[in-house]
Structures are given as structure tokens and as C-alpha cells.
Amino acid sequence: MRHFLVLLCCLVGLFSSPAFSADSTTSHSLSDNQAPPALAPLMLKLTQEKYSKLLPVLKEIEANSNETTASLFRIMMQGDLYFIKTNKQLVQHFKDNGKDLYQGIFSQKVIADVTKRSVTKIKVNNRLRGYLRTAIARIQLTSASAEIRLSAVQELLSNLDDDTVAMIEALYSSETNKDVKAEMGLALAINTALSTELPNSTRIAAIHRLSSSLENTVRNKLTQLTNQDNPAIKTAAQQALSSISQRTERFAFLNQLFFGLSLGSVLLLASIGLAITFGVMGVINMAHGEMIMLGAYTTYVVQLMMPNYIDYSIWVAIPAAFIVSGLVGVLIERLVIRHLHGRPLETLLATFGISLILQQLVRTIFSPLNRQVASPSWMSGSWEINPVLSLTLNRLYILAFSLLVFMALVMVLKKTSLGLNVRAVSQNRNMAKAMGVKTDWIDAITFALGSGIAGIAGVALSQLTNVGPNLGQDYIINSFMVVVFGGVGNLLGTLVAAFSLGIATKFLEPMTGAVLSTILVLVFIILFIQKRPKGLFPQKGRAAE
Amino acid sequence: MSSIIQYFSAGRQSGKHTMPFVIILLTVTALACVSNLYLPADSALHVSTYSITLLGKYLCYALLALAVDIIWGYCGILSLGHGAFFALGGYAMGMYLMRQIGDRGAYGNPDLPDFMVFLGWKELPWFWHGMDQFWFAMLMAVLIPGLLAFVFGWLAFRSRVTGVYLSIMTQALTYALLLAFFRNEMGFGGNNGLTDFKDILGFSLQSDTTRVSLFALTALVLAVVFVVSHKILSSRFGKVVLAIRDAESRARFIGYRTDRYKVWLFVFSAVIAGIAGALYVPQVGIINPGEFSPINSIEMVIWVAVGGRGTLIGAIIGALLVNYAKTRFTAILPEAWLFALGGLFVLVTLYLPKGIVGLYTQLLSKRQPPATKESEA
Numbered sequence: 001m002r003h004f005l006v007l008l009c010c011l012v013g014l015f016s017s018p019a020f021s022a023d024s025t026t027s028h029s030l031s032d033n034q035a036p037p038a039l040a041p042l043m044l045k046l047t048q049e050k051y052s053k054l055l056p057v058l059k060e061i062e063a064n065s066n067e068t069t070a071s072l073f074r075i076m077m078q079g080d081l082y083f084i085k086t087n088k089q090l091v092q093h094f095k096d097n098g099k100d101l102y103q104g105i106f107s108q109k110v111i112a113d114v115t116k117r118s119v120t121k122i123k124v125n126n127r128l129r130g131y132l133r134t135a136i137a138r139i140q141l142t143s144a145s146a147e148i149r150l151s152a153v154q155e156l157l158s159n160l161d162d163d164t165v166a167m168i169e170a171l172y173s174s175e176t177n178k179d180v181k182a183e184m185g186l187a188l189a190i191n192t193a194l195s196t197e198l199p200n201s202t203r204i205a206a207i208h209r210l211s212s213s214l215e216n217t218v219r220n221k222l223t224q225l226t227n228q229d230n231p232a233i234k235t236a237a238q239q240a241l242s243s244i245s246q247r248t249e250r251f252a253f254l255n256q257l258f259f260g261l262s263l264g265s266v267l268l269l270a271s272i273g274l275a276i277t278f279g280v281m282g283v284i285n286m287a288h289g290e291m292i293m294l295g296a297y298t299t300y301v302v303q304l305m306m307p308n309y310i311d312y313s314i315w316v317a318i319p320a321a322f323i324v325s326g327l328v329g330v331l332i333e334r335l336v337i338r339h340l341h342g343r344p345l346e347t348l349l350a351t352f353g354i355s356l357i358l359q360q361l362v363r364t365i366f367s368p369l370n371r372q373v374a375s376p377s378w379m380s381g382s383w384e385i386n387p388v389l390s391l392t393l394n395r396l397y398i399l400a401f402s403l404l405v406f407m408a409l410v411m412v413l414k415k416t417s418l419g420l421n422v423r424a425v426s427q428n429r430n431m432a433k434a435m436g437v438k439t440d441w442i443d444a445i446t447f448a449l450g451s452g453i454a455g456i457a458g459v460a461l462s463q464l465t466n467v468g469p470n471l472g473q474d475y476i477i478n479s480f481m482v483v484v485f486g487g488v489g490n491l492l493g494t495l496v497a498a499f500s501l502g503i504a505t506k507f508l509e510p511m512t513g514a515v516l517s518t519i520l521v522l523v524f525i526i527l528f529i530q531k532r533p534k535g536l537f538p539q540k541g542r543a544a545e
Numbered sequence: 546m547s548s549i550i551q552y553f554s555a556g557r558q559s560g561k562h563t564m565p566f567v568i569i570l571l572t573v574t575a576l577a578c579v580s581n582l583y584l585p586a587d588s589a590l591h592v593s594t595y596s597i598t599l600l601g602k603y604l605c606y607a608l609l610a611l612a613v614d615i616i617w618g619y620c621g622i623l624s625l626g627h628g629a630f631f632a633l634g635g636y637a638m639g640m641y642l643m644r645q646i647g648d649r650g651a652y653g654n655p656d657l658p659d660f661m662v663f664l665g666w667k668e669l670p671w672f673w674h675g676m677d678q679f680w681f682a683m684l685m686a687v688l689i690p691g692l693l694a695f696v697f698g699w700l701a702f703r704s705r706v707t708g709v710y711l712s713i714m715t716q717a718l719t720y721a722l723l724l725a726f727f728r729n730e731m732g733f734g735g736n737n738g739l740t741d742f743k744d745i746l747g748f749s750l751q752s753d754t755t756r757v758s759l760f761a762l763t764a765l766v767l768a769v770v771f772v773v774s775h776k777i778l779s780s781r782f783g784k785v786v787l788a789i790r791d792a793e794s795r796a797r798f799i800g801y802r803t804d805r806y807k808v809w810l811f812v813f814s815a816v817i818a819g820i821a822g823a824l825y826v827p828q829v830g831i832i833n834p835g836e837f838s839p840i841n842s843i844e845m846v847i848w849v850a851v852g853g854r855g856t857l858i859g860a861i862i863g864a865l866l867v868n869y870a871k872t873r874f875t876a877i878l879p880e881a882w883l884f885a886l887g888g889l890f891v892l893v894t895l896y897l898p899k900g901i902v903g904l905y906t907q908l909l910s911k912r913q914p915p916a917t918k919e920s921e922a
Contacts, residue, residue: 360880515727523721
């Protein structure tokens with residue numbers, strides 16, 4: 001039986017292979033005519049020479065180049081350039097669903113019936129690869145798009161040979177884009193600084209020009225210069241390097257500050273809700289973290305419901321999260337916390353129980369695994385200010401958003417009659433009651449407001465981390481620290497505390513590691529509370545006691 | 546019967562009798578031990594070694610609940626960080642047991658525990674020295690939690706940090722320790738903690754007799770701590786503590802240095818928790834940073850709340866009941882346990898502020914009002 005099968009296979013092979021080759025030859029001749037005519041003999045040479053002798057061929061191709069040549073080079077650099085054994089046609093190899101496929105270099109059409117067996121790879125070594133990289137950049141220097149030109153110059157910075165410099169020099173005067181021109185000037189300055197035959201004064205001027213750049217390559221070249229014997233050049237390079245490193249440090253500082261502010265903004269969002277409920281009612285809501293989590297899950301559900309409008313879903317998610325978390329908050333207040341009035345420790349325990357229930361509920365409904373929430377396209381990416389400093393957009397937006405929420409809350413508390421009542425109750429509950437404030441009602445509203453803001457914090461957090469049942473727990477202790485540090489019932493204190501804790505954590509991190517910096521901040525707050533039990537900005541007056 | 550209940554609920558009065566509980570506890574322990582060691586395995590009355598270990602674990606929890614109750618029920622200080630003291634005691638014992646493994650570890654290094662060899666450490670960190678001596682390790686199991694409690698309490702109570710602030714601070718304390726012990730660089734086995742213990746004082750931890758002895762020892766310690774705590778709390782010191790719970794400023798105005806009373810009570814409670822941890826580790830066979838997690842500490846509080854705070858016996862009953870329920874629940878419906886626990890938190894705080902013991906005395910006082918009025922007063 002098995003013998004028979006083998007025989008059958010052989011037979012099928014015999015019959016099918018001639019048909020194969022006949023078919024493929026026809027398709028080759030068709031696709032070949034897309035190649036520029038001048039390149040044809042050179043491309044044939046590519047398939048014939050050994051790879052140690054390919055460099056002159058490539059140079060010749062570059063001399064006859066146009067934009068399409070760049071794609072040929074790119075394919076070759078990636079090691080995807082093959083040729084068909086029978087007719088020496090160059091093809092590009094790619095994989096689709098694990099299958100090896102081949103397409104014409106210029107036609108971009110898949111050539112049927114070409115298999116791994118019928119092609120040979122054109123090998124490249126590191127030297128060739130290096131040449132190809134600069135060659136691509138050189139070709140792109142004349143591209144119509146300023147962006148491509150800019151990246152081409154940046155690519156060439158580290159590999160400046162005479163041809164390249166000559167080319168950049170020729171293009172420099174006619175360049176219209178400011179950024180590209182500056183980058184080209186930099187390339188020329190590097191060249192001037194490095195060329196030993198020029199007079200010292202010209203070279204030093206070029207080095208001064210370089211000291212304003214933050215590119216990595218520039219720094220490497222300058223380090224090279226400090227190793228030379230020419231003393232004037234050496235000192236100039238050292239000065240330039242030190243001024244560069246100063247600026248780098250300054251930007252690294254700014255970067256860290258940004259990360260600190262970003263952490264602070266998250267802490268602020270997570271803790272202002274807590275600050276007002278704690279301030280007004282004097283109770284700690286241990287389920288506050290779960291309000292954040294509910295907000296994050298609301299974002300997730302909203303995205304599930306409008307999969308085609310991810311960019312807009314966040315505008316739906318923010319009010320939705322506010323409402324969902326706010327409603328759950330009111331429910332908790334009405335059903336549990338109201339009955340525990342005047343017993344803060346019991347409230348703490350009961351709300352902790354609620355947090356357990358909510359976590360398990362989410363685990364049962366959505367599974368215990370983390371869920372990924374997509375960021376809208378306008379929030380992804382980063383704002384690159386210079387090579388050293390780039391700020392991620394989502395963090396930037398969340399920072400702005402947290403301040404916006406903070407301002408809105410302050411406005412509500414300062415300018416509305418509801419805010420007046422809330423402040424009255426937080427300062428002196430009994431007196432407020434005597435003046436006719438419905439404290440019961442205010443409690444419920446405050447709780448809804450605080451929980452709703454926690455929900456909004458959840459929306460923001462979902463853009464930074466994965467959404468999971470434990471999301472809230474990760475932030476709850478830190479938000480308590482913020483509230484305690486800032487002083488209860490004081491929104492400004494919360495703002496200051498959130499940002500100072502965020503910045504402190506991020507500045508300690510490089511010195512001590514992430515975990516230790518968190519621990520140090522916690523220990524600091526524990527010690528701080530000993531000194532000032534009422535926080536940074538204690539509420540004044542007799543009512544506060 | 547009512548007289549027994551009175552003894553049980555009488556933790557706060559100058560009760561003379563703690564004997565009934567001690568007798569019950571020791572009798573049950575003795576019976577369980579005898580039945581495990583001397584009855585054949587197929588006998589209906591045989592208690593399996595698994596159950597013995599489980600009971601031993603519960604008794605450790607009971608001891609821990611006692612510690613929480615002493616500080617919360619009697620002094621009104623809600624500590625959400627007692628898990629830290631428990632775990633520190635456990636780590637001290639774990640370090641001793643680790644050193645007892647000797648060269649029987651996977652790497653066969655006679656001086657270094659496996660995880661240190663794995664991390665490429667060349668010698669023992671300084672804080673591991675002396676831990677191969679049993680007496681020293683046990684001293685540390687008591688000293689380290691006590692010292693931490695002293696420093697923390699001294700700082701906190703002197704500056705009059707009270708109420709929810711203090712609770713949150715204690716929670717931050719255990720959270721910070723949790724993060725710290727997760728680090729490999731700390732030298733406590735990082736994420737995996739300490740485990741794979743072989744023997745204690747030369748006796749194999751796997752053998753039935755060792756397990757039964759550990760269980761009996763735990764029961765004995767619980768009995769002793771129960772009696773001692775009762776004595777302390779019904780002494781003059783205990784009365785001041787109660788006064789602090791009920792009206793701290795008033796006690797202060799009368800002239801008591803309330804902060805000192807609180808610090809010493811806090812230290813006492815932490816030491817008990819440390820002992821509980823040290824007894825817990827050899828029976829369970831592992832100690833890892835998870836014991837520091839804030840949720841553990843807060844779970845202890847609910848044991849006390851369920852049993853009835855302010856009564857020593859209530860803490861023990863609560864710990865046993867809740868943990869038994871947890872074992873049953875997690876076996877049958879693991880999903881539902883957190884729902885049940887959460888519900889327990891809410892229901893107990895709303896409807897059972899005095900716990901099961903409180904409910905019992907309440908029911909009793911309905912039946913015979915004059916008898917328990919006295920005990921309430």
C-alpha cells in the first residue's frame with residue numbers, strides 16, 4: 001500500500017513539473033518589462049557576481065538611480081532579494097500565512113508557481129548592508145517629501161563619506177525646508193570638524209556649531225575628536241561635549257519631571273474624589289478604588305459597543321463612567337454608609353467588604369484576565385521636542401485632563417449653592433444642619449460626585465494601563481496617602497500632595513529602583529504624619545477638631 | 546450554661562475565670578492528638594494528620610485574632626497592619642527552618658539557602674547570622690515585631706494619630722513591607738518566600754508526631770496567651786486601656802499618659818502576632834510576601850468582628866468560624882468565597898456590631914434581663 005502511494009506521488013510529480021515551468025516562463029517575460037531599461041544589464045550582473053564583488057555593481061546602479069532603485073536596495077538590505085534560476089529575473093521574497101511567495105521587484109505582482117527550489121538568494125554581508133543603507137539615504141535626499149529628506153540626512157550623519165558630503169553640499173543651498181537645511185548644515189559641520197586638512201579656526205567654528213545639537217552621532221564624533229592630538233581642537237571638542245551633556249541633563253531632568261507630573265496627575269484624579277468624601281463625611285471609602293475600576297471597565301464596554309468609532313468612544317466613556325460609578329456610589333451610601341454614621345472604623349470595614357464584592361463581581365462577569373482598552377489615535381504617539389526629550393501624548397492629555405477635572409470640581413465647590421452646602425457640612429455638620437442644610441441629601445450627592453470622579457479617573461487610567469479587577473487596589477493606598485498628606489477636606493492640599501508625591505517618586509526611581517522609591521515615599525508620609533497629623537494644609541478653626 | 550456565657554463575655558470585667566475555655570481547648574486538643582496517634586487510620590474517630598495541621602493553622606489564626614482584638618476591641622485602635630507582625634514572626638521562623646535544611650537543598654550548599662545560591666550570592670547577609678540557632682530565631686520572632694510596633698506606635702501615638710488615619714498608616718506600613726519583601730535583593734527569597742523546609746530541632750516536619758506536637762504546642766500557647774491577656778486586661782493597666790478606648794481625652798485630662806499605655810499594648814499585641822506567625826510557618830510549610838498583603842490584615846479584623854470584639858473569646862470563636870467557612874467555601878465554590886467574605890464585612894458591621902458573642906448575650910438578656918444587665922454595666 002505504501003509503495004503504491006509513493007509511486008503515485010512520483011507519477012503526479014512527473015506530470016505536473018513540465019506544466020509548471022512552462023507556465024512560469026510566460027509570467028516572467030510579462031513582469032520584466034516594468035524595470036527601467038538602463039538597469040537591466042546591471043541587474044543581470046547582480047545575479048552573476050559573487051557577493052564579495054557586488055559593491056562596484058551596486059555603485060553603478062546607484063549612479064543610474066531613481067526612486068524605484070531605493071526599493072530595490074531596501075529589499076536587498078533586508079535579505080529578501082532572490083533571482084529565478086531559469087531566467088535570472090530578480091524577485092522579492094515575502095511570507096504570507098507562513099507560505100513563501102515571490103513577487104516582481106517593480107511590478108509588485110506575485111509570480112505564480114515560483115517555489116523555494118526555483119530561486120537563489122542574493123546574499124549580502126555587513127559591508128554591503130552598510131553601503132546599501134547610505135545609498136538608500138542618498139537616493140532619498142532628493143525625495144520630494146521633506147520628512148523623507150530629513151530622515152535621510154539623519155541616517156547619513158553617522159556615515160559621512162566624500163560622495164555623501166559632496167552631495168549634501170550640492171543640495172544644501174537649494175534646500176527650502178528649514179529643518180532639513182539645519183540637519184544638512186549639521187552634517188557639513190561634522191565633516192568640517194573631522195577633516196584634518198582644514199585650518200583650526202574653521203574646524204573650531206564647526207565644533208561650536210555642533211555643540212548646539214543633541215544628536216547621538218554628534219556626541220560620538222565629538223568624543224572621537226577629543227582623542228586627537230591637535231590641542232586646540234581637543235579643548236574645543238571637550239567644551240562642546242560638556243555643554244551638550246549639560247543640556248542633555250537638563251532635558252533628562254525635564255523628562256523626569258514630566259513623568260513625575262504624569263504620575264501626579266493620575267494620583268490627583270484617583271484621590272480628589274476620595275478627598276471630598278473623606279472631607280465631607282469623615283469616612284474612608286475603601287471601595288473607592290473599585291469605583292476607579294468600574295470607570296475603566298465602563299470605558300472597555302463602551303469601546304465594545306462602538307468598535308468602529310474608537311476615536312470618539314472616549315467622549316462617550318467619560319460621562320458614562322461618571323454616571324456608572326456615581327450611581328454605584330449613591331447605592332453604597334444609601335444602603336450601607338448612611339447606617340454607619342458616626343462610626344468611621346466600621347464604615348471602613350463595610351466599604352472594604354463592598355470592594356471585595358465588586359472585585360469578584362467584575363471577575364465573574366469579565367473574567368479575571370486583564371482587558372486591553374484601545375487608545376484613540378489622536379492620543380497615541382509622542383511629541384518629540386528634540387532627540388533627548390519626547391513626551392508621550394496620552395500622558396500629556398491625562399495631565400491636562402486631570403487639571404481640568406480639578407478646576408471643574410473647585411468651581412462646583414466654590415461657585416454653586418451645592419458647593420456651598422458641601423463646604424458647610426464639611427466644616428461643621430451640626431451647625432449646617434441647624435441652618436437648614438439637608439445633610440443627608442448632601443452626603444448622598446457628595447458621595448455620588450466623589451465616586452463619579454473616581455469613574456473618570458478610571459477612564460484616564462484605562463489609557464495608561466491594562467484594565468483588570470485589581471486596578472483599583474493598586475491605586476487606593478497611594479490615593480489615601482495623597483489625601484492624608486495634603487490634609488483632609490482641602491482640595492488645594494490634595495493637588496499639591498498628588499504632584500509632589502508623583503514627582504518625588506519619579507525622581508527617587510533612578511537612584512533606588514521603582515519598588516524602593518515607593519517604599520521610601522510611604523515611609524516618608526508615615527513619618528510626616530507624625531509631625532503634622534493633619535496634613536500639609538490642615539483645616540483651621542474649632543470645627544476641624 | 547449562662548454562667549459559662551458570662552465567663553466568656555466577661556473579658557472586660559475583672560473576671561476571675563478563664564478556666565472553662567482553657568479546659569475545653571486543652572481537652573479537645575488532647576483528644577485530637579490521641580485519636581491521631583493511637584487510633585487506627587480506618588477508625589471512625591481517627592483524626593487525620595491533614596485535619597490536625599488544619600486545626601493547628603486555625604489555632605494560629607485564633608492567636609492572631611486575639612492580638613487584633615486586644616488592640617482593637619479593648620483600645621479602639623483599628624490596626625490594618627497586623628499581618629505585618631504575623632509575617633515578620635513567620636519569616637524569623639522560616640529563616641531558622643531554612644538554615645536547618647543545610648546541604649540537603651537542590652544546590653547542596655551547606656551555608657547558603659537555595660535561593661541565595663541561585664542569585665549567585667557568595668555569603669550569608671548579616672541579618673541571617675545566628676538564625677541557625679533556634680533560641681535566637683525565636684527571640685527575633687518576638688523582638689522584631691515588638692520593635693517595629695514600638696517604633697511605629699511611639700511615633701504615631703505620641704503625635705496623637707488616631708482613628709482612620711492610624712488605620713490607613715498601618716495599612717501603608719504592611720503595604721510597604723509587602724513591596725520590600727517582594728524584592729530579591731532583600732535576601733528573604735523574594736517572590737517565592739521561604740519554603741521546602743525539612744525539619745525543626747532535628748524532628749522531621751513531615752512526621753505525624755512532629756505535626757501533632759506542633760498542634761498541641763499551638764493550643765498550649767493559645768491557652769497561655771489567653772490567660773495572660775485576660776490577666777493584663779483585667780488589671781489596672783487594662784482598666785486604663787478601656788478608659789482610653791471609651792474617652793481618650795478624658796483619660797488624658799485625668800493625668801494618664803495615654804500614649805504610653807497605647808504603645809505598650811500595641812507592642813504586646815504585635816508580639817502575640819509574631820508568635821502566631823512563628824507557630825504558623827512550620828505547620829503550613831511556607832512563608833512568602835503574600836502574608837504582608839493588606840487584604841490579609843483586614844481579613845483578621847473581620848474574624849474579630851464576627852466573633853465579637855472586646856471579648857477575648859469572641860476573637861477566637863470568630864477566627865475559627867470564619868476560617869472553617871473559608872476552607873469549606875473555597876473547596877466547594879471558590880468563586881463565591883470573596884462574595885461571602887465581602888457580604889460578611891457588610892452584614893456584621895451593619896447588623897452584628899458586637900459579633901456572635903454579643904448576639905448571644907443579647908439573646909440571653911432578653912430571656913433573663915437582670916442576670917446580664919450586670920455584666921453589661
